[in-house]
Amino acid sequence: MTEAIAQLESSRERAARQTAIESLLGVEGDAARIYFGMFGTMLRSDLTFAGRSRRPPRDPVNALLSFGYTLLTTELTGALAAQGLDPFVGVLHDLDYGRPSLALDLLEEFRQPIIDRLVLSVVNRGVLKADHSMIEAKPVYC
Numbered sequence: 001m002t003e004a005i006a007q008l009e010s011s012r013e014r015a016a017r018q019t020a021i022e023s024l025l026g027v028e029g030d031a032a033r034i035y036f037g038m039f040g041t042m043l044r045s046d047l048t049f050a051g052r053s054r055r056p057p058r059d060p061v062n063a064l065l066s067f068g069y070t071l072l073t074t075e076l077t078g079a080l081a082a083q084g085l086d087p088f089v090g091v092l093h094d095l096d097y098g099r100p101s102l103a104l105d106l107l108e109e110f111r112q113p114i115i116d117r118l119v120l121s122v123v124n125r126g127v128l129k130a131d132h133s134m135i136e137a138k139p140v141y142c
Contacts, residue, residue, distance in 0.1 A: 068115035
């Protein structure tokens, strides 16, 4: 984990030097790969986590992360709108129809201290275990 921490610190320093959003997002992507590469080592459970996967999440830990991020994005969207801000006009996330880009920008600050820590707590305390019945989601076509 010491090596991953050093790499993340290096990523933080590189991010501070970026002048273009595209470059900053590249550094952020590298840091996320390092972070989620180590995330599974923090699990004290028989649940597996080989890395971050989404659309669809491929395991229960990824499903918990995605669900938590979705709930938090919804809360942030409401909080921004309640303050008179447009949650759909972001800074780092491009404007895209129906996407709360500003809420997604803010989500980046709250992923780890709220959702990631909650998921680690739920798994490490045995609230969710591998032997719990998991229903495999089937795609719904409309």
